[in-house]
Structures are given as structure tokens and as C-alpha cells.
Amino acid sequence: MDGIGHFRRNGRINWRLPILITAILLALSSWPARADEAATVPDEAATVRRMYDLVKPSLVAVKYTWASELGSQELSAAGVIVSDDGLVAFPIGIVTPALVPDDQMQKFKIVVPSETADETEIDATFQGRDERTSLAFVRPDSPRKWKSIKFVDSSPRTGDPLYSVGMLPKGAGYKAIVTAAIMSTRLRGPVPQLLVAGQLAGVGAVVLDSQGRAIGLVHARSLGEAILDNPENPDDLPTLNNPPRMFIPTSEFLSSIENPPSPSNPIVIPWIGCELKGLEKEDAEYFGIENVPAVQVGDVVPDSPAAKAGLSKLDVITRVDGKQIERGDLPIELPEIVTRYMQRMSVGSKVTFSVIRNKGDVPKDVVLTLDTRPREPQEVRRFYARDLGFVAREVTFTDTYRRHITAKTTGVVVALLRPQAAAQAAHLGMLDLITQMNGKPVENLDEFKKDYLDFRKDRPNDPVVLEVIRLDGKEQTINIQPPQSDAQPG
Amino acid sequence: MRNLACWVVLLMAGCQAEPYPAATPQRVAAVTAIISPAVVRVDIAQAIYKDGKQSLVRGNGSGVIIDQQGRILTNYHVAGRAIEIYVTLANKERVPARLIGDDHWTDLAIIQMDMDTIGKKQIAFSSAQLGDSGSLVVGQDVMAFGTPFGLARTVTRGSVSNTDRTFYDVQQRMDIDGYETGDFSNWIQMDVPINPGNSGGPLVDLAAKVVGINTRGGGQNLNFAIPIDTAKPVIAAILQTAVEAKPSTAPGKKGRVDRSDLGFELMPMHELEAFYDIDINKGVLINSVDRIGPYADAGGKAQDVLLTVNGQPTNVRFPEEMAPVRQRIASLPIGSNVQLTIKRGKQTLTLTAKTTLLDGYLGEERGFTQWGVSLRQMTRPYAVANQLDQVAGVWITSMSDGEPVERAHLEPGDVILSVNNTPVTDMAQFQGLYDRTLADKLDRVALEVQRGREVFTAILKVKEYAPASDPSE
Numbered sequence: 001m002d003g004i005g006h007f008r009r010n011g012r013i014n015w016r017l018p019i020l021i022t023a024i025l026l027a028l029s030s031w032p033a034r035a036d037e038a039a040t041v042p043d044e045a046a047t048v049r050r051m052y053d054l055v056k057p058s059l060v061a062v063k064y065t066w067a068s069e070l071g072s073q074e075l076s077a078a079g080v081i082v083s084d085d086g087l088v089a090f091p092i093g094i095v096t097p098a099l100v101p102d103d104q105m106q107k108f109k110i111v112v113p114s115e116t117a118d119e120t121e122i123d124a125t126f127q128g129r130d131e132r133t134s135l136a137f138v139r140p141d142s143p144r145k146w147k148s149i150k151f152v153d154s155s156p157r158t159g160d161p162l163y164s165v166g167m168l169p170k171g172a173g174y175k176a177i178v179t180a181a182i183m184s185t186r187l188r189g190p191v192p193q194l195l196v197a198g199q200l201a202g203v204g205a206v207v208l209d210s211q212g213r214a215i216g217l218v219h220a221r222s223l224g225e226a227i228l229d230n231p232e233n234p235d236d237l238p239t240l241n242n243p244p245r246m247f248i249p250t251s252e253f254l255s256s257i258e259n260p261p262s263p264s265n266p267i268v269i270p271w272i273g274c275e276l277k278g279l280e281k282e283d284a285e286y287f288g289i290e291n292v293p294a295v296q297v298g299d300v301v302p303d304s305p306a307a308k309a310g311l312s313k314l315d316v317i318t319r320v321d322g323k324q325i326e327r328g329d330l331p332i333e334l335p336e337i338v339t340r341y342m343q344r345m346s347v348g349s350k351v352t353f354s355v356i357r358n359k360g361d362v363p364k365d366v367v368l369t370l371d372t373r374p375r376e377p378q379e380v381r382r383f384y385a386r387d388l389g390f391v392a393r394e395v396t397f398t399d400t401y402r403r404h405i406t407a408k409t410t411g412v413v414v415a416l417l418r419p420q421a422a423a424q425a426a427h428l429g430m431l432d433l434i435t436q437m438n439g440k441p442v443e444n445l446d447e448f449k450k451d452y453l454d455f456r457k458d459r460p461n462d463p464v465v466l467e468v469i470r471l472d473g474k475e476q477t478i479n480i481q482p483p484q485s486d487a488q489p490g
Numbered sequence: 491m492r493n494l495a496c497w498v499v500l501l502m503a504g505c506q507a508e509p510y511p512a513a514t515p516q517r518v519a520a521v522t523a524i525i526s527p528a529v530v531r532v533d534i535a536q537a538i539y540k541d542g543k544q545s546l547v548r549g550n551g552s553g554v555i556i557d558q559q560g561r562i563l564t565n566y567h568v569a570g571r572a573i574e575i576y577v578t579l580a581n582k583e584r585v586p587a588r589l590i591g592d593d594h595w596t597d598l599a600i601i602q603m604d605m606d607t608i609g610k611k612q613i614a615f616s617s618a619q620l621g622d623s624g625s626l627v628v629g630q631d632v633m634a635f636g637t638p639f640g641l642a643r644t645v646t647r648g649s650v651s652n653t654d655r656t657f658y659d660v661q662q663r664m665d666i667d668g669y670e671t672g673d674f675s676n677w678i679q680m681d682v683p684i685n686p687g688n689s690g691g692p693l694v695d696l697a698a699k700v701v702g703i704n705t706r707g708g709g710q711n712l713n714f715a716i717p718i719d720t721a722k723p724v725i726a727a728i729l730q731t732a733v734e735a736k737p738s739t740a741p742g743k744k745g746r747v748d749r750s751d752l753g754f755e756l757m758p759m760h761e762l763e764a765f766y767d768i769d770i771n772k773g774v775l776i777n778s779v780d781r782i783g784p785y786a787d788a789g790g791k792a793q794d795v796l797l798t799v800n801g802q803p804t805n806v807r808f809p810e811e812m813a814p815v816r817q818r819i820a821s822l823p824i825g826s827n828v829q830l831t832i833k834r835g836k837q838t839l840t841l842t843a844k845t846t847l848l849d850g851y852l853g854e855e856r857g858f859t860q861w862g863v864s865l866r867q868m869t870r871p872y873a874v875a876n877q878l879d880q881v882a883g884v885w886i887t888s889m890s891d892g893e894p895v896e897r898a899h900l901e902p903g904d905v906i907l908s909v910n911n912t913p914v915t916d917m918a919q920f921q922g923l924y925d926r927t928l929a930d931k932l933d934r935v936a937l938e939v940q941r942g943r944e945v946f947t948a949i950l951k952v953k954e955y956a957p958a959s960d961p962s963e
Contacts, residue, residue, distance in 0.1 A: 275944045280899055282949040286936060298944035313945050314938070401943075404781075404877045427661055436793075439765070439835070465765050467793055473877050475778040475792035476660070479761060 047210070048163060048178055055165035055206045055214075056176040057147045061111035061119075061228055062090045062138050064126070067104050069384040069391050069416055076228045078167045078204025079110070079138070080217070081148045082257045086110070086140040089257060091203055091219055092129050093226030101378045102126065108138050113167070113174035128261030131269060132343045133253035134191070134219055137260045149206055151250040151257060152213040156183040162196055164218065164247070166205025168239060169229045177201045177239070188329045190336030191219075193246040200247060202239030204228075207247045216247040255344065270347045270370035273304020274311060276338060278331030287316050288359035293325040294318045295334050301401065309368040311353070318363055319354035347372050374398070382415055383449045387456060388464060388480055389421020390414055390428055394445045399433055403473050411435040411442045414468075426480040429470060436467035456482075511696035513631040513647055521633060522645050524698040527580045528555045528618035529635040531642040532564055532587075532601070532690060534572035539864035542890035544857050546573075552636030552691030553577065553601065554700060555617045556725065560603035563725060564690030565705055566592045567666045569599045577603055578642060583613045591728035591745020594669035594850065596716060597705055598724050599690075600732075600745065618692060621699025623717035626653050626678060634682045634704050634715075636691025648682035648711070655679040655714060658809035660757055660777065668852050674749075674817045675720035676810060678702045684713035723747075749820035750845035752828075753783020753870070754790065756815065758806045766795050768833060773797040774806035774815055776832075780874040782881060788830070788843035795833040820848060851875060854917050855887060858924055861950060862893020867917040868905070876903075878940070883907045883914045894950040900939060907945070908938040927952070 062079040065072050079090035088110055108124040122144070127137035156162060160183045168175045181198030200207065200218050203225050207216040220226035225244075261267045275298030284290055297315040300306050317338070319325070326337050342351055347370050354363035374397030382393040392412035400407045414432045417424045434442055438455060442448045455464065466478040511517055532553045535546045551568030555561070562577060569575055570592040577587045585607050592599035608615070626632075633647040655677040657664055664672040678693065684707040693702035693715040702715030724747050732745030757777035763770050773795040779786050796804050799822070804815045822828055822845050830841045853867030865884040866872075873881045883905045889896040906914055909923040910932075927935050933953035939946055 277944055277946045280949070282898065282934075282951055283947055286934060286947070286949040296946050298946060314947060404879075463761065463765070465762065472875060473781060474755070474875075477757060477762070477775060477777055477793060479765075481761075 051163040052178040058149045063109045065107045086144045091226045092134045093220030130256040133256035153250045163208045164200040164205040166201030199243035218247045269373040271373035272306045273301035274306035275299045276335035278334030305368045317353045388423045389418035390423040391416035432468040510630045521698045527616040530577040531637040533576045535574035537573045542862040551689040554692040566597045568690040591732045593747045621701045623701045623719045636688035638685035638687045646683040652679035677714040681711040749848040750822040751848035753780035754785045784843045788841045798831040862890035863895040898948040905940040
């Protein structure tokens with residue numbers, strides 16, 4: 001697809017215009033310096049160009065095919081080379097956890113843009129994702145010598161000049177772009193965001209200080225933001241139409257660059273197994289802890305680290321590991337702040353909560369040993385019942401927890417329904433927990449797969465009767481009539 | 491044109507034998523003359539809670555006078571939640587009325603004309619005779635009387651299209667603003683034009699007997715009435731349980747229909763007989779069992795096939811057969827032990843379950859102005875559907891901005907489990923706890939709140955936000 005021609009034909013946006021404006025603005029901002037070349041003030045235009053030249057060789061696009069049961073789609077994101085042997089980091093949004101299982105992401109390529117020739121595509125392998133830092137990683141299959149960006153942990157102060165260098169989509173030739181901005185303020189929250197006056201050069205852009213040190217990265221908060229080439233709307237150039245104004249400082253993701261995941265050594269996320277809620281100001285007064293950020297324990301999962309340590313519902317946590325909980329902008333951010341703190345610890349390590357239940361209590365220390373987080377839906381195996389049009393996956397903790405049933409419940413969970421296929425016509429629903437098939441309890445995915453395939457082979461004209469538990473806890477008998485031969489999927 | 495009309499009438503008269511009198515012009519005019527003086531236009535104001543406060547919604551519908559005491563049968567969705575009612579008679583006289591009782595399950599309500607007004611003004615009215623909907627046949631001519639789009643004294647006619655229409659849908663049950671309906675009977679379908687405002691008016695046969703209450707219009711000549719045979723026991727139960735208010739002594743009590751419940755959801759066996767290895771037209775599938783409820787207590791499980799209740803067969807092969815079986819269970823004595831024969835796998839078992847009073851998803855709603863919130867009583871079906879661990883507490887339906895509950899960051903759907911550490915059991919007891927916090931002039935109230943799986947403490951700051959006076963109180 002010829003992206004540039006497409007933009008013009010549709011007449012919706014002309015990406016060249018914003019670029020022109022950016023260029024003019026940059027030229028204007030450097031005008032006084034140009035006019036007084038003898039002054040000691042550094043040449044602003046030269047600084048901007050230096051930043052551009054510094055980062056540009058380390059910008060690549062990461063491309064992969066998302067092959068789901070219903071079809072495949074090519075997605076790409078802006079990446080940054082973070083080690084000299086070619087490790088590339090890119091925003092996790094594009095492999096957003098609930099959406100894409102690892103084995104559905106295939107044919108990874110690192111795309112190296114060129115001003116003078118076609119871009120080069122290099123075969124690469126997915127290394128894993130780190131939810132704690134919101135970064136995903138990919139590595140070229142054959143080692144290469146590349147210029148990498150060395151991120152530095154440095155906090156800019158309000159008013160400091162900042163620069164960012166990022167990448168435009170394929171439709172704009174993967175051109176590197178540079179912007180200048182000013183540090184505005186630091187926002188508190190689970191992930192501290194730094195706000196700039198001016199604009200940043202798109203998701204995945206490297207943010208630099210006036211000394212040319214890489215001090216942060218522009219992050220994606222959603223899949224939509226993370227996609228470099230939006231296959232559904234190729235006209236979309238978010239970098240230019242709606243440029244980001246926030247980035248996260250190096251301190252938030254340095255650990256993951258220094259110790260990135262790999263296929264043999266994936267990131268293991270710890271958990272404690274209870275609900276937390278931030279205390280409002282009035283609540284804190286009621287508990288006699290004015291001005292102390294605190295969280296209250298809600299439901300405690302049986303046999304979880306929280307339960308084993310004796311934490312119970314309505315306990316109020318005032319300190320974590322002896323330290324006051326970091327303040328968020330809003331109380332609702334406190335649980336995330338506590339969770340993020342613990343997620344950076346390793347499984348097996350201990351965390352100490354200071355806990356009160358009533359006003360005036362002397363805080364009691366509760367020591368929890370962090371356990372491995374239960375598997376998430378994208379981490380479990382799946383089976384595609386192609387002829388009836390549904391995907392079954394293994395049961396996860398969340399599936400049983402949200403239904404208030406024992407975590408030992410066996411079965412499989414509906415992960416995908418093909419529109420208009422037999423399963424959907426019989427009102428099988430997304431996330432239905434299948435506990436029985438044809439009167440036989442479902443023990444695990446392998447057995448379900450075998451029984452299903454055997455039954456469909458031996459008795460192709462008989463209905464498949466499933467017993468399911470819906471998300472709202474209701475049981476339901478689903479009677480899937482097999483499609484007549486003409487109605488089989490192609 | 492006149493010839494054509496005569497020809498059509500002659501043809502129809504020829505096709506229809508007694509006892510289904512044809513809609514000849516003379517007969518239509520005669521039926522109209524008999525029924526019209528018994529039909530009323532009903533204007534109501536209904537109380538709803540919005541933004542934590544009571545507000546009014548006005549509307550109108552139709553009704554039919556059923557006795558000389560001035561009682562009027564109408565729809566629940568017309569008058570069931572009315573706090574102000576006026577009826578307009580055929581002679582255009584307007585008379586105040588009040589609600590005697592209602593039943594959302596069958597979408598019926600009974601209202602009472604103010605007989606003092608009738609007497610003082612010497613207003614004449616007549617009452618309609620109730621017929622027999624069981625003997626209706628498809629194709630029979632029928633007439634509808636009512637107030638479509640507020641146009642009072644409108645008469646329309648057509649014929650019966652179907653006598654056992656069901657809207658059974660396991661995916662989505664019928665409801666009126668969240669109140670379940672349509673569980674206990676099938677519908678009369680007719681092509682008689684029905685429009686908004688016809689609701690509550692009578693469907694009448696050509697013998698001038700009421701055979702149904704017009705309730706739903708589907709557009710395109712697909713309209714539906716509640717059979718009068720369904721209404722008769724409801725009328726009797728409402729009149730029997732209603733207690734009239736005595737100004738000097740006790741407050742009145744709304745009439746109601748009490749039914750039994752076993753706490754399960756049924757599904758027709760159609761196409762599943764072979765799978766469950768059961769004879770055609772035997773039993774009904776228990777599709778879902780309430781986590782909290784009689785059938786669960788009796789050791790029942792989903793996928794049991796219910797064969798008999800107290801020895802009476804419960805056969806549901808097709809959706810149309812569902813309502814009679816539900817009705818049979820509903821009419822069991824409340825709180826009695828019943829014998830259920832079930833088939834589970836290859837076994838046939840007998841379980842003993844104790845019926846409980848049928849409760850709907852939505853409980854009673856009340857407003858609490860000083861806290862800026864409206865709350866509903868917890869019911870067993872609500873607790874089951876929302877996966878709560880117990881049938882206790884009250885839940886938030888709406889809140890006013892800037893008032894204590896909203897300021898404490900609570901949300902609609904949150905369940906209040908305790909007030910200042912006293913557990914909330916039901917609405918009446920909650921009212922007592924609330925009143926006490928006001929009497930004690932507490933400026934801080936601690937609530938234990940459940941939101942999904944979260945449980946937390948919320949502190950209401952009452953005094954400083956309380957309005958000096960509230961006109962809606």
C-alpha cells in the first residue's frame with residue numbers, strides 16, 4: 001500500500017502539512033540563535049540536529065504477524081535498540097497481555113529504515129514482555145553490531161528543555177522526527193508520568209535532555225496508541241495528529257533493560273492474593289491516620305500469601321516494609337502503587353505490612369511471602385474446535401475467582417467464538433466455563449480436545465451438549481447442533 | 491363501497507359458525523354499547539428514584555371496571571407503581587382512584603375509584619363481565635377498547651392470531667423496568683390494532699365478555715393480551731390480601747399474589763431427550779440452580795431432569811409448555827415440603843425441597859434524603875445474580891451529587907452491609923439504623939460496603955452537607 005498517496009487521495013489529512021509546520025516552528029525557534037552566531041548561547045538548531053543524529057540510528061520498527069484462530073494480521077510498533085548486540089525494546093501495548101498469547105505472535109522482524117534504499121527486514125525472535133515496566137523485547141536471530149541508546153536515570157526539573165526523537169509509520173517512510181519541548185511537571189501515580197509543554201515525537205520516542213542524555217521513553221497506554229501502522233485505518237498518523245505530551249522516566253524501566261526477559265527466562269510476576277482499596281481522606285480520619293496514605297484489604301483469596309500471613313478483610317495497611325506508602329494524585333492509585341512496588345520484588349521474598357483495624361490501634365506487622373502470580377489467560381494453552389467455531393483454553397485462577405467457585409474446578413474456558421458459527425448460534429458465550437461435554441466432566445484441555453475430536457469423528461451428526469457456568473455464575477446447558485455439510489467452514 | 495362492506499360481512503358470517511359470533515356491524519355496535527361504559531382512561535403519576543431523590547413520571551393507559559364497587563383491572567406497567575391516579579369514565583367524568591394491589595409477574599394491577607366522588611356527583615358507570623379465555627380459538631373476532639396515544643374511547647377490532655404465544659428465552663427474560671414478568675402464562679396474540687395507551691384495556695369477544703387485558707403491541711398487527719383466565723386468580727388474591735387504610739388507625743396494605751419458588755431455572759427438553767436418555771415428552775431440564783435457594787439446599791444440581799412434583803408430571807418438551815409447569819410450582823403451598831422425582835444420569839432420585847416465597851430481583855426501594863441516596867432491599871434472586879454470599883444488606887440505586895453518599899465515593903450497585911458496625915438485615919431494620927443516626931445527630935457514619943469482590947469502609951460526613959430542609963420530603 002502506498003501510504004502517502006493514500007493520505008492525499010482520501011483528502012482527510014495531509015501529513016506533510018504538520019511536518020512542514022513542525023519544521024517551520026523549529027526553524028523559528030532557532031531564529032534568534034542564528035541571528036547572533038557569535039553569542040555563547042549554543043546554536044539551538046544545531047542542538048536539535050545533534051539530538052536527531054544521535055538517536056536516529058537506534059530507531060527501528062518491530063513487525064510481527066498476529067496469527068489468531070480466526071485469521072492473521074500484521075502489526076508494527078516503534079522500537080529502540082537498547083544494547084549493542086541488537087536487543088530492541090518496544091511498548092508492551094502492542095502485545096497487550098489479555099489479547100495476544102505468546103505463541104500467536106509469529107514472524108517477528110526488525111525493520112531498519114534507510115534514507116537512500118528500501119528498508120531492511122531482519123528476522124528476529126520475541127524475548128518476552130515485562131508488565132512491570134510496560135516494555136516488550138525482541139532480538140535479531142543473527143547477532144549484529146548496532147548503535148544502541150544508553151538510558152540514564154536522571155530527573156529533569158520543571159523548565160528544562162527536552163528533545164524527543166521518534167519514528168513515523170511506513171506510510172511516511174519510517175522517517176525519524178525530532179521535537180523540542182519543555183519539562184512542565186511530574187504527575188504522581190503508579191507510573192510517574194512527566195508532562196511536557198510542547199510535543200513529543202510519538203509512542204516509542206526517546207526523550208533527551210539538553211546534554212543529549214536519554215532520560216525517558218514515550219509509552220503507549222493502549223494497543224491503539226502502540227500500533228505504528230494501524231492496519232484498520234492506514235490514514236491514522238497519531239504521532240502527527242495527536243502527539244503525546246507525557247513520557248516516563250528511565251528509572252521506571254531501567255531494571256527491565258538491564259535484565260530483560262528471554263524465552264528461557266521469562267519475567268515471573270509475584271502476587272499476594274487480596275483486593276486493595278485506597279483510603280479516602282474521610283476514611284483515614286476515621287481510622288485516626290490523617291495524612292497517611294493507606295490501603296484497605298478487601299477480599300482475601302484462600303491459601304494466598306495474604307491469607308497465609310493472616311491478613312483479613314477490612315485491615316488497613318499504613319506502611320509497607322516500614323516505609324510510608326508513596327502518595328498518588330488520587331486514593332484510587334494507591335493499590336496500584338503498592339502492587340507495583342511488590343511486583344518489582346522477586347517471588348519468595350518477604351514484604352511487611354503495618355496493619356491496623358481500628359482507630360488508635362498500635363500497628364501490627366504482618367509478613368507476607370510473595371508467591372508466583374496465577375497464570376493469565378494469554379499464558380495458557382488453547383484448542384480450536386474449528387468445525388463448531390470456538391476456541392477453548394485452560395482454566396485460570398480469574399475464571400474461578402470471578403464466579404465464586406473453588407479454584408480446583410476443572411474445565412475449559414471459551415476464549416473465542418467465530419461469528420455465525422454453530423457454537424455461537426447455540427448461544428455459547430465468550431468466557432463460558434465448560435464443565436461437561438456430552439455428560440462427561442471436563443478434566444483438562446488435552447482430554448477435552450481428544451474427546452471432542454473423537455466424538456465429532458465418530459458421531460458427526462449428533463449434537464454436542466455442553467454444560468457451562470456463565471460469568472454471572474448461572475449454569476446453562478448448551479446444545480450445539482452440528483453444521484450440515486454445506487455449512488462447514490472452508 | 492357499501493356493497494363491498496356487505497359482501498365482506500356476509501362472507502365472514504358465512505365462515506364463522508357459533509359459538510364464535512361474527513363481527514357484524516350490529517353486533518360490533520352492540521358490544522361497544524355494552525363494554526364502553528366499563529372502560530376508563532387511567533392517568534397516573536409514578537414515583538421513581540433518580541439522583542437519590544424521588545421524582546414523578548406521568549403517563550396514561552386504560553382499564554376496565556370489573557365490579558359495582560368501582561374496582562378497575564389494568565396493567566402493572568400502567569398503575570403498579572403509581573402514587574397518584576385519576577380515571578376518566580366513558581361519560582368523560584374524571585374521578586380520583588387509588589392502587590389496591592398489583593402483580594408484576596402477570597403485569598396486572600387493581601385500582602379503586604373513589605366511590606365518595608362517584609356518589610356525590612352521581613356518576614354512572616357499569617362493569618364488564620369477565621369471560622373465558624380458555625375457549626378462545628384462532629381466527630375468532632375480538633375487539634379492543636382503550637386510550638391509544640391518549641385518545642380515549644377508542645374501539646378497534648381484529649381476530650385472534652394465536653392462543654399460546656410464548657416469549658420464553660433462556661438468554662433474556664421479560665421484564666418491566668427490571669421487574670420480571672410473563673413467567674406464569676402464555677399470551678393471546680391478535681391482529682387488533684394496539685398502541686401505547688391501550689395497555690390495561692380489555693380485549694373483548696363478540697359476546698361482550700372480557701377475554702384478555704391488552705398489554706403489548708408489537709407493531710405490524712402483532713399484538714398481545716394477558717388471558718383473562720390468568721387474571722382471575724390474580725384478582726382474587728389481590729382483593730383477598732389488600733387491607734384498606736383507616737385514616738385514624740392503621741395504614742393500609744397493598745394486595746399481592748404470593749407464590750412458591752424452588753430456586754431453579756427450567757429449560758424445555760426439546761432435542762435433548764436422546765442425550766438424557768429419556769422418553770419423548772417426559773420431564774423438564776433444570777438448567778440452572780440458584781446458589782442460595784431451596785433446590786440447592788435439597789441437594790439438587792443443574793442438569794437434573796425434573797420428572798414430577800408431588801407425583802404430578804412436569805413435562806416440558808416445548809417452550810409453550812413452560813408457563814403451566816412454572817405456574818404449578820408457584821401454586822404449591824409456601825414453606826411446604828415437596829417431593830421431587832428427578833433423573834440424574836442413570837439414577838432416578840426423590841428429593842425433598844422446602845418451597846420459599848417467590849421474590850423478584852428488585853426489592854422495595856426507598857429514598858434517604860439526608861444521605862442523598864435511594865436504596866433497595868436485598869432479595870434472594872438479586873444476591874444470587876450478583877454472586878453475593880448472603881441475602882442481607884441494602885444496595886444503592888441512585889445518588890445525589892454533593893451529598894454524603896456520593897462524597898464518600900460510593901457507586902450505584904454498592905451493597906451496604908453494616909451501619910456503624912451493626913449488620914444490615916433488611917430495609918425496615920436499615921431504616922431504623924438510619925433514623926437513629928439522624929436522631930443522634932451523628933456527623934460521621936461508618937458503612938461497611940461491598941462492591942463486587944471488594945469490601946471496604948466508607949465514611950459519610952453527614953452534618954455539614956445536609957440541606958436545611960428538603961421540599962421533596
